[in-house]
Amino acid sequence: MSLLSLEHVSVAYDNRLILEDFNLSLQKGQLLSLLGPSGCGKTTTLRLIAGFLNAEAGNFMFSGKDYTKVPVEKRNFGFVFQSYALFPHLSVFDNVAFGLRLRKLKEAEVKKRVNRMLETVSLGGFEKRLPGALSGGQRQRVAIARALVIEPDLLLFDEPLSNLDANLRVNMRVEIRRIQQELGITTVYVSHDQEECFSISDQVAVMNNGKIEQLDHPANIFKYPASEFVARFIGFGNFIAFDGRNDEGADIELSRGELKFQAAKRPGGEGNTGLLGAIRPDDLQLLGAGADMGTGTEGNALTGKVQVSTYLGRSYQYQVETELGVFTVNQEMEQPFIQGQQVTVYFPKEKLVLVQ
Amino acid sequence: MLSLYTLLVFIFLLGPLVIISITSFEPGTVLKFPPEGFSLKWYKNIFEVSAFMETFRTSIVISLLGNLLALLLGVPAAYALSRYRFHGRDTLNAVFLSPVLIPGIVLGFTLLRYLIVVYNLPIVAGLLIGHTVIMLPFIIRVIASSLENFDFAVEEAAQSLGATRVYTFFKVVLPNIRSGILAAILIAFLESFNNVDISVFMTGPGISTLPIQMLTYVQNYFDPTIAAISVILMVLTAALMFIIERLMGFAYFTKR
Incomplete structure (x- = not known):
C-alpha cells in the first residue's frame, strides 16, 4: 500500500486550473522527484502536499488517513525551500531547535537532538552563528537539518539546490541522497534539473501542463521516454x-x-x-x-x-x-x-x- | 565652484537654525541678532510658563496614544499589503497613503467639519483621531518597506515546523521587522509632535499642543523664549533622526 496518494486533485490559482484530476502515489521510504519545466505544476503539487495550498477537489491521503483538511502545522512534514528560509534572527542552533521546542521537548533533549543533527549535516561548531554569516551551502544544510530534526513523516524539497554553484550542487545532492537513505525517510523532491532528479531518485515523475507524462525509474525514463514531450525534455x-x-x-x-x-x-x-x-x-x-x-x-x-x-x-x-x-x-x-x-x-x- | 555652491546651499539651509540657536541666549527681552550677551534665562522661562508645560504634556500624550492606535491599525495593514496580492491592493495602498498627499489644511478642516461639528466629539478625541490619521501613512510605509526585505517563505517554514499563524507572526515576523517598527514609531512621533496644520483645527479652549501654543505665544510676545524652545525641539528631533538612521538607514525615504 502506498504511503501517500493524491486522488483526483484539482488546484486552481487566479481562476486558472494548475492541476486537474491529478493522481500520484508513493511508497514508504522512496524518493520521488517531480521534474518538469517551470509552470508545469510541480511546485504546486509539492505545496499542496505540504498544505500551503488547498485543493478545489479531490483528496490527499497519507498513511491511510485523509489529510486533505489537516493544516500545515499539524502535518509533521519537513519542507526545504529554494531560498532556504532560515529564521534570520535566530542562531543555527535555534533555527534547528525551533520545531523541537514547539513540540515541548525538554531542553536537554532538544540540545542532544540538535547537536546530533548538526553532526549529520557536518555543521558541528556552527551552533552560534547567525544565518547571515553562512555560505549558501551551509545555509541549505541548516535548512535540511531543521526539517529533519523533527523526524518528519515526509520530507519535501522545493528546488533546494538551484541557488548553489555547480560543484556544490553535485556534492549536496549526494549528501541529500545519503541522508535520505540513511534515515529511510519518504521524500518528494522538485527540480527542473533532470540530471539532479535522475541521480538521486527511486522514481521520477516528468510533468507537463499539470499532468504526469511519465512516472518510472530514472533509467527507464532515460532510455525509453513515453511521450514526445518527455523525449524532448530529456x-x-x-x-x-x-x-x-x-x-x-x-x-x-x-x-x-x-x-x-x-x-x-x-x-x-x-x-x-x-x-x-x-x-x-x-x-x-x-x-x-x-x-x-x-x-x-x-x-x-x-x-x-x-x-x-x-x-x-x-x-x-x-x-x-x-x-x-x-x-x-x-x-x-x-x-x-x-x-x-x-x-x-x-x-x-x-x-x-x-x-x- | 561646485563646492562653493554646496556651501551656499548649506548656509541657506542651516543659517536660520544657527541664528535662532544663537539668539536663544539673548539676555534682553527682544529677539535680536547678534545677541548682546549670554543668558539661559529664556530657557528657564519655558519651564515657568505653565501653558508650555501643559501643551508639551498634551503633545506627548497625543503623539504616544496616536502612535499606539496607528500601530494597531498600521502593522496589520502593512502586513496584508506586503504579504498578499489581492484585488484592490493598489487602491488600498493609495487610500492608506492619501493623508500624506492631501494638504494638511484640507485634512484638518475636513476633520473639524465632521468629527467636531457633525459628530460633536470632545476636543481631545478629535485631536487624537487627527493625529492617528496623519501618523498612519508613515507607519504603514516604513513597516511595509521593512517587510519588503522579508522572505515570506520563512513564515511557511515556521508553519511546516508546527507553528500556528499567530505564533509565527509574533515569534518570526515581528522580531525580523523590529527595527522597522521602531523607526516607524519615531518617524510618526516626529510627524505628530511637530504638526501644526491639523492641530490648529483640532485644538480648542483649554486644550492645545506645543506647536500651537508656540504660535499663539509669538503672536503676543517677541522675546527669545520661542528661540529657546526651538533649540530644544531641534536637539530632540536630531536625536530621534540619529536613532532612526542607526536603525534603518535613510534609504526607505527614497524608496518607491
Whole structure:
C-alpha cells in the first residue's frame, strides 16, 4: 500500500486550473522527484502536499488517513525551500531547535537532538552563528537539518539546490541522497534539473501542463521516454514521424514513404504503440558518403549534407540536412566533417525509440 | 565652484537654525541678532510658563496614544499589503497613503467639519483621531518597506515546523521587522509632535499642543523664549533622526 496518494486533485490559482484530476502515489521510504519545466505544476503539487495550498477537489491521503483538511502545522512534514528560509534572527542552533521546542521537548533533549543533527549535516561548531554569516551551502544544510530534526513523516524539497554553484550542487545532492537513505525517510523532491532528479531518485515523475507524462525509474525514463514531450525534455533532439509500423518480426519494422527503418523491441516487451521515432544526438552515427556500413544496416540510414559544424570540446556537433529534415549529431572524431560535405546518417536500431 | 555652491546651499539651509540657536541666549527681552550677551534665562522661562508645560504634556500624550492606535491599525495593514496580492491592493495602498498627499489644511478642516461639528466629539478625541490619521501613512510605509526585505517563505517554514499563524507572526515576523517598527514609531512621533496644520483645527479652549501654543505665544510676545524652545525641539528631533538612521538607514525615504 502506498504511503501517500493524491486522488483526483484539482488546484486552481487566479481562476486558472494548475492541476486537474491529478493522481500520484508513493511508497514508504522512496524518493520521488517531480521534474518538469517551470509552470508545469510541480511546485504546486509539492505545496499542496505540504498544505500551503488547498485543493478545489479531490483528496490527499497519507498513511491511510485523509489529510486533505489537516493544516500545515499539524502535518509533521519537513519542507526545504529554494531560498532556504532560515529564521534570520535566530542562531543555527535555534533555527534547528525551533520545531523541537514547539513540540515541548525538554531542553536537554532538544540540545542532544540538535547537536546530533548538526553532526549529520557536518555543521558541528556552527551552533552560534547567525544565518547571515553562512555560505549558501551551509545555509541549505541548516535548512535540511531543521526539517529533519523533527523526524518528519515526509520530507519535501522545493528546488533546494538551484541557488548553489555547480560543484556544490553535485556534492549536496549526494549528501541529500545519503541522508535520505540513511534515515529511510519518504521524500518528494522538485527540480527542473533532470540530471539532479535522475541521480538521486527511486522514481521520477516528468510533468507537463499539470499532468504526469511519465512516472518510472530514472533509467527507464532515460532510455525509453513515453511521450514526445518527455523525449524532448530529456534530450532526444531528433524525431522522425513514421507512417507505417509492423510489430510481427524480431524488430519493429517502420516505414516513411519508400524509406524503411527498424527499431529494436524493448527487453521484456510491452513497448510503445506510437509512430514517432526519437533518437539522441549522441546515438546517431555519421559516415562519409559511400562508406561501407557493414551488414545489417539496410535501411536505418539517410544521406544528407553537413550544414553547420560546431566544436563542443569532447565532440563535434553537426546539423545534417536530409530529406526528412535536419538532424543533430554529436560525434567524436579525429577528422571532422566539413560544411557542405555529403554524409550518411545512421540510426542504430537499439537506440531508436518510439514515443506517443 | 561646485563646492562653493554646496556651501551656499548649506548656509541657506542651516543659517536660520544657527541664528535662532544663537539668539536663544539673548539676555534682553527682544529677539535680536547678534545677541548682546549670554543668558539661559529664556530657557528657564519655558519651564515657568505653565501653558508650555501643559501643551508639551498634551503633545506627548497625543503623539504616544496616536502612535499606539496607528500601530494597531498600521502593522496589520502593512502586513496584508506586503504579504498578499489581492484585488484592490493598489487602491488600498493609495487610500492608506492619501493623508500624506492631501494638504494638511484640507485634512484638518475636513476633520473639524465632521468629527467636531457633525459628530460633536470632545476636543481631545478629535485631536487624537487627527493625529492617528496623519501618523498612519508613515507607519504603514516604513513597516511595509521593512517587510519588503522579508522572505515570506520563512513564515511557511515556521508553519511546516508546527507553528500556528499567530505564533509565527509574533515569534518570526515581528522580531525580523523590529527595527522597522521602531523607526516607524519615531518617524510618526516626529510627524505628530511637530504638526501644526491639523492641530490648529483640532485644538480648542483649554486644550492645545506645543506647536500651537508656540504660535499663539509669538503672536503676543517677541522675546527669545520661542528661540529657546526651538533649540530644544531641534536637539530632540536630531536625536530621534540619529536613532532612526542607526536603525534603518535613510534609504526607505527614497524608496518607491
